[in-house]
Amino acid sequence: MDNGPIIKLENVTKVYHQGKINVTAIDGFSVAVDKGDFTALCGPSGSGKTTILNIVGALDVPTAGRVTLEGNDLADLSRTALSTMRRDRIGFVFQAYNLIPVLTAYENAEFVLALQGMPERERRARVMEMLKEVGLEGLENRRPEELSGGQQQRVAIARAMVTQPAVILADEPTANLDSATAASLLSIMEHLNISHGITFLFSTHDQRVMDRARRIITLRDGKLAGDERKG
Amino acid sequence: MALRNISRKRVRSAITIGSMAFAGFIMLFFAALGQGLLYTMEQNAVGVYLGDIQIHAPGYLGDPDLYTRVPDPNELVAKLKAAGFNATPRLFGFGLAAASGTSAGIWMRGVDLINEPKVTMIDRQVMEGAWLSADKPKNVVIGKKLAHTLGVKLGSEIVVVSQAADGSMANDIYFVRGILKSVGDAIDQGGFLMVDTEFRRLMGVTEGTHEIAVTRVNKDRDLSEAARTVAALAPGMEVKDWRQLQPVLAKMIDVMDTSLLFMLFIAYSAVGMVILNAMLMNVFERIREFGVMKAIGVTPPQVFSLIMAEAMLEAVIANVLALGAGIPVVRHFEKHGIDLSSLSSGASLAGMAFDPIWYCKLTARTLTMPVWFMFVMVLAAVIYPALKAALLKPLEALHHQ
Numbered sequence: 285m286d287n288g289p290i291i292k293l294e295n296v297t298k299v300y301h302q303g304k305i306n307v308t309a310i311d312g313f314s315v316a317v318d319k320g321d322f323t324a325l326c327g328p329s330g331s332g333k334t335t336i337l338n339i340v341g342a343l344d345v346p347t348a349g350r351v352t353l354e355g356n357d358l359a360d361l362s363r364t365a366l367s368t369m370r371r372d373r374i375g376f377v378f379q380a381y382n383l384i385p386v387l388t389a390y391e392n393a394e395f396v397l398a399l400q401g402m403p404e405r406e407r408r409a410r411v412m413e414m415l416k417e418v419g420l421e422g423l424e425n426r427r428p429e430e431l432s433g434g435q436q437q438r439v440a441i442a443r444a445m446v447t448q449p450a451v452i453l454a455d456e457p458t459a460n461l462d463s464a465t466a467a468s469l470l471s472i473m474e475h476l477n478i479s480h481g482i483t484f485l486f487s488t489h490d491q492r493v494m495d496r497a498r499r500i501i502t503l504r505d506g507k508l509a510g511d512e513r514k515g
Numbered sequence: 516m517a518l519r520n521i522s523r524k525r526v527r528s529a530i531t532i533g534s535m536a537f538a539g540f541i542m543l544f545f546a547a548l549g550q551g552l553l554y555t556m557e558q559n560a561v562g563v564y565l566g567d568i569q570i571h572a573p574g575y576l577g578d579p580d581l582y583t584r585v586p587d588p589n590e591l592v593a594k595l596k597a598a599g600f601n602a603t604p605r606l607f608g609f610g611l612a613a614a615s616g617t618s619a620g621i622w623m624r625g626v627d628l629i630n631e632p633k634v635t636m637i638d639r640q641v642m643e644g645a646w647l648s649a650d651k652p653k654n655v656v657i658g659k660k661l662a663h664t665l666g667v668k669l670g671s672e673i674v675v676v677s678q679a680a681d682g683s684m685a686n687d688i689y690f691v692r693g694i695l696k697s698v699g700d701a702i703d704q705g706g707f708l709m710v711d712t713e714f715r716r717l718m719g720v721t722e723g724t725h726e727i728a729v730t731r732v733n734k735d736r737d738l739s740e741a742a743r744t745v746a747a748l749a750p751g752m753e754v755k756d757w758r759q760l761q762p763v764l765a766k767m768i769d770v771m772d773t774s775l776l777f778m779l780f781i782a783y784s785a786v787g788m789v790i791l792n793a794m795l796m797n798v799f800e801r802i803r804e805f806g807v808m809k810a811i812g813v814t815p816p817q818v819f820s821l822i823m824a825e826a827m828l829e830a831v832i833a834n835v836l837a838l839g840a841g842i843p844v845v846r847h848f849e850k851h852g853i854d855l856s857s858l859s860s861g862a863s864l865a866g867m868a869f870d871p872i873w874y875c876k877l878t879a880r881t882l883t884m885p886v887w888f889m890f891v892m893v894l895a896a897v898i899y900p901a902l903k904a905a906l907l908k909p910l911e912a913l914h915h916q
Contacts, residue, residue, distance in 0.1 A: 343810055343910040364814055371812020382807040382913070386519035396811055443811070 289316035290450055290483050291340055296349030298335050298506075309335040310346070311506040317485055317499075319450075322477045324497035325487045332506040333487035337453045340485065341374050342366045354450055371399055375444025375482075377454035381436040383428040383443075389415065389435075390424035393442040400447065414442045418472050434465030441469065445476055451483040458490050470496050521825055521832075531793040532833045535889065538789075539837025540844075542779055542885035544875070547845040548853075549775040551876035553768055560764050561757050562636050563698045566603075566728030567738060568745050569760060571753045575725060581608055581680055584723030585752055591727060592630065594748050599732050600741070603630035604724035606714045610677030610685070612707060615666040621657075621675070621707040625714025634730045637698070637708075644669040644693035652713035654692035658706035662694045669694070675707070679719035687717055779888055791896040794826060798900040805904050806912025815905040822901035823894075830893040834886050842882075848875040 298310040310332045317323055325333045338344035339351055342358050351358045354373065361369065370376075383392045390411055397407045415424055418438040428436055437457060444452050454473070458466035474496055477484050486493055494500055502510035521528045561567055570591070575583040585591065588604035595602040606625030611618055628649050632638045638646045647656055655673070657665075667673060671691045679685040689709070697703050715721060727749075731741050738756050746754040758765035798805075805818055852872035 338910055341810070343913070367809065367812055367814040370810060376810055378807075378913075382803075382810075384804060384807065399812055399817070 290319040290321075290354055291315075291317035291485065292350075292352045293336070293340070294350045296336075296339060296346045296351060298332070298339065298344070299347045309506050310339070312349070313503070313506065313508055314349075315501055315508065315511070317451075317483060319483055320477070320481050321499055322474065322484045322497055323486065323499040323501060324494050325485065325501050325503060326489060326494055327503035327509065328489065331503040333503055334455055335506075336503070337455050337485065337487050340451075341376060341453045342370055371396055372447060373450045375447065375449040375452040377437070377440050377444050377452060377457045379456040379459045381428070381433070381440050381460075383436055383439055385428050388425050388427055389420055389431065389439045389442075392428070392439050393446050396443065396447050410446055411442070414446045415439075417445075417476065418442045419468070432465075434461050434469065437461060437465075437469055438472070441472060441476075445480070445482070448480065449482065451485060454484065454486045456488055456490070457486065458488070458493055463492070466490070466492055521828060527793065527796070528829065531789065532829050532836070534789050535830065535833035535893070536836035536840070538782060538785070539833055539885055539889055540841045542782060542888065543837055543841035543881065544845060544848075545782070546775065546779065546881045546884055547841075547849070547875035547877055548873065549771070549778075550878055550881045551849070551852075551874045553771060553775075554876040555874060556764065556768050556771075558636075559699070560761050561730070563640060564635050564637050564702065564728075565757050565760060566634050566730050568600075568729040568742050568754060568756050570727040570729065570745065570749050571725070571755075572723075573751070573753050576753065576755075579607060579725070581678075581718065581720065581725075584720070584725055585727055585749070586723050588724040588727060591749055595727075595729055595745065598744055598748060599736070600729045600745065601630070601633040601732060602727050602729045603627045603634040604711070605631075605726040605728060606711055606718070606720060607725045608677055608714070608718050608720075610675050610707070612661070612665060612673050612675050614671055614673045617665055619661060619664045620705055621661065622701065622705040623675070623677070623707045623709060623714060623718075625711035625718075625720075626708050627711050631728075634728050637695075640695045640698050641693040642696035644691065646693055647708060647710050648692070649710055649712075651692065652710045652716075653687070653689050655689045656693035656695060656706075656708040657691060658695055658703040659697055660703040661705055661707065662691065664704075667691050675717070677718065679717070680721075681719045683719070685717045685719065776884075779884065784892065788896070791899070794822070794897045794900040797825070798822065798904045802904075802907060802912045805907055806909050806914075809907065809909035810913060818907075819901045819905035822904050823897060826893050826897035826901075827890070830890055834889055837885070837889075838882070842877070845875045845877050845881075849877055 294314050296310055296313045297308065300307045300309055313332070313336065325336055327333055335344065339346050340353065342353075342361070345359070353369065356369070358366065384395065387395060393411045393414060394407050397410065412424070415421060418441050420435065420438050420442065423431065423435060428439070431439065458469060461469065470493060473484060476482060486497065488494065498514050500510070500512045501508070502512075570585055572583045572585050585604075592602045592604060604627050608623045610621050610623055612621045626647060628647055641656060642659065644656070648654060657667070662668070665673065669691055673689050673691065675687055675689060677685045695702060695706060729745055738758065742754055742756040746752075808818060852874040854872050856872070
């Protein structure tokens with residue numbers, strides 16, 4: 285596995301303005317995530333985990349500091365270039381699944397490939413393979429409302445994985461799932477990480493995720509409180 | 516995807532599409548009624564008696580004199596026919612008619628029985644009795660109000676007195692063969708129509724004619740261009756199209772045409788508000804969804820296109836429904852009309868009588884104008900919500916409750 289840094293945050297600070305009050309969510313945070321890492325961002329609620337994911341995923345911009353993804357400084361990219369980067373290089377898995385309700389499981393997974401302009405035949409092959417990998421074979425034509433929470437999260441993982449992105453950012457992916465489903469999903473993600481070499485960065489305070497992660501970065505009050513590599 | 520988004524909220528989409536379709540239907544019907552009114556006005560002006568274009572000897576229109584005539588009318592009529600027109604010569608003279616102890620001034624009209632029906636519909640305006648016949652030169656057709664003034668019925672005798680071209684007294688007895696329905700003030704009050712040969716005999720007019728009425732065989736031919744062609748065929752004569760002969764009526768038709776557009780604009784603006792409201796609701800309801808789409812890489816132009824596609828799709832469905840319901844209704848009223856005779860009978864405008872039955876008229880413009888209006892209004896109404904959705908910040912949208 286190539287261990288070069290794929291994500292780099294240097295002195296990142298994020299301050300939210302709530303009326304006249306300034307809330308510092310991230311305070312001079314620096315970290316580098318290597319390619320192929322399976323990393324968990326841990327910490328109590330409000331410690332800044334989600335903010336870090338949002339900044340890395342180009343959904344939010346830091347107040348200060350520098351963020352690079354695959355060597356590209358996100359501050360230098362236009363709005364369209366950021367959209368393209370999110371589409372092609374980043375996969376998102378949200379706590380609330382966030383599937384598009386009018387599309388079936390297959391279509392949700394296919395959506396980004398269609399945006400990329402991939403030919404239908406190739407799209408179909410890749411989506412079917414991915415749905416099979418996440419254990420959704422036979423449920424392709426169901427809409428999100430017809431799927432359980434665990435199944436919806438699998439669709440979300442398939443959607444994030446299908447484009448073969450450089451990094452998958454998962455925000456509390458197991459928070460709404462029972463133990464068995466969470467364990468199953470973690471196994472799937474671990475397998476995908478190993479077999480496809482995709483970097484995973486989770487935000488979590490779920491011990492099951494932390495147990496499976498190979499690196500645990502701990503945050504407290506927006507600051508780096510620990511960085512532990514296993515094995 | 517746009518289609519699915521529309522089908523997702525069936526009730527709201529049905530209300531939006533239904534209101535658009537209803538407005539489209541009303542607009543189509545309204546446009547067809549307006550077009551029907553304009554068409555009827557023009558037909559009354561042109562088709563009943565005026566003709567598209569008229570040829571007179573110079574000065575006749577300002578001073579309609581028995582001696583001011585267009586020479587060689589038959590030769591000119593033949594030339595006009597060869598150039599794609601129908602034409603008919605007419606003779607005019609003033610006189611006094613008396614019957615049943617009353618009298619009235621009359622405007623005698625010598626009618627060419629072969630050519631006149633090819634140019635106008637005056638022969639089809641007979642309310643009682645029958646049209647003129649070459650076999651019965653002493654039979655005449657008169658205006659509705661003249662018949663009332665003289666107190667005559669079909670078969671009644673009318674004594675006519677006038678001054679012939681040679682200065683002698685022209686007088687004779689005629690019989691009422693037909694009474695016209697209301698076709699215009701001048702004919703209603705003084706119209707005294709007779710066969711042209713009888714007019715020539717009575718008035719001693721042996722050659723020339725006072726007027727040649729001309730119509731285009733191809734009604735799509737441009738009126739001004741047609742008038743120029745006619746003028747070239749009748750050098751030295753005064754040639755005017757119906758818009759010049761009836762400027763008040765022509766202006767009125769133009770104003771009505773413009774006001775029709777204005778009314779359509781107002782009605783569609785109201786529909787535009789409905790669409791704007793529906794689209795804003797649609798966008799606000801789905802802010803989180805747009806946030807997800809943007810988070811996974813949908814660009815602002817793609818979000819904008821999606822909203823536009825949804826609106827256009829709704830407009831297409833609404834237009835199909837509007838046309839599907841509207842065309843049969845318009846066709847029905849094109850054939851049967853709306854009878855307004857109980858509200859007004861014998862209405863006239865700029866001296867032209869109007870049929871109290873109001874017909875619809877389905878034309879390419881009647882069909883396309885409401886459709887285009889709807890698309891333009893939908894486009895205008897949806898730009899703001901589409902831009903709003905396109906410019907949403909993904910993170911804020913994702914956190915939207």
